[in-house]
Amino acid sequence: MPTAPIRPTEPDRGMSTGDATALSTESARTEIPDAADIPVVILCGGMGTRLREASEKLPKPLVDIGGKPVLWHIMKTYEHYGFRKFVLCLGYKSDLIKNYFLAYRAQVADFTLTLSDDHTPQFHNAVGDEKWEVTFAETGLLTGTGARLRRVAQYLTGPRFMLTYGDGVGAIDVGAVLSDHVKSGRLGTVTGVRPSSRYGELETDGNAVTLFAEKPPQTGWVSGGYFVFEREFIDKYLDDDPALLLERHPLQQLARDGELTLHNHDGFWMGMDTFRDWTELNQLWDSGSAPWRVWTD
Template sequence: MKVVILAGGLGTRISEYTKLIPKPMIPLKGKPIIYYIMKHFYNYGFKNFYVAIGYKGIVLKNFFKKNNFPWDVKLIETGQKTMTGGRLKRLKKHIGNERFFMTYGDGLSDVNLKSLLNFHIKNKKIATLTAVRPPARFGKIKLNQKNNVILFREKSSLDEGWINGGFFVLEPEIFPLIKSDQTFFEKEPLQKLSQKRQLKAFQHKKIWQCMDTVRDKEILEKLLLEKKLKF
């Protein structure tokens, strides 16, 4: 099965790094986050990657030109200002008429990819996303009328609802739902699938962490150093 990685965005919320390099090339323990994403898929036997590049794509090209990995990587130019849906649509001719994985180039997880795939096949829908419950960014307190704290709870995943964590399994029927380069995959296509009951959620209750900020980067590096995420 082919694996699509969206890696062309601007990454403005972590501009401390993305002024110079694209977000998927931000290093964690000396290797870019996209390496760990690919290693996770490779560990489950998936080794054909199609990377949708855009912003500072030359950095990704140079990296994969200089480094050899036991998996196959094809870097596809998808435009500087193309949105997530548009980037996927531009890869249609490379994907062909077959089922495929898709994820973002800025998030890591220990999701069981074989279980995810089996769940998708069993449910026979056009799309399956991995639903995650990230820890709340802040702890929770409750006050009474005298401003006494009557409840204090450290930040917990229980304070947050389920969100889209990437790691999709998609059928080729997804492509007609994407209109143009300016289509956000997370808006109209997924909303239409939801309305048609063609979108399933694979609930992942273990580790998932995106990299939107420098603080997120520090959390990811800690997870790797403590070997809570193993690749």
């Protein structure tokens, strides 16, 4: 998962009083939306080359935490805050992601199958009965993150959408992220996080160590994903270059234009980038203290 440092900018929000179109746009941006109407785009096309011990035969979003794909954990987080519509940007081993959801309920629920009939299962419980609407979009094997988003624009018909990566979990109130975005009136919002350093930090006096901090939080904000964008961001900042990376020119230019808001998240967040990350996330889940489990079922 790309984690770029964030440098907040203070935009000039001045506007001509005679510009009726601009006024209309600003008014639409500040309306409080219903989460159930907002699609959540999840980037699911990466290969996860640094996670081969856990994902050699799977696309990264299907690598499990506690027996469920990390993608499922991400979707459950959004569902907890009222989001129901998902658009998955598929790439590497996309067939496995499709098949997981096509057989989703049969994998987790009790059912009876009458073989002499039409093979329609009769389910006996509500397990696996998530009220999700999931669009599966083939966006290419080696496509850049920005190009993947561009290729699903046809499925984003409303005024705004959520976006995140398919390999990071966090105790993030995505409803609050949306609220901050709407209040800002800007085109985009990114969730800033302070993940723990992978190394112990030392404070010294000469050659004497005066403080040893095991994996302290980083001091600066980095991008943790969990974005919100106005739909016009796609038309203004994304082109048809198949190698276009969202984290390069589009977001950098958005920040320079004063159109990117920071949502501060001081709580738990972790990208599943390495085998060590995968092991740690599974240990947290198995211990019953996974901080990102905000749902109750």
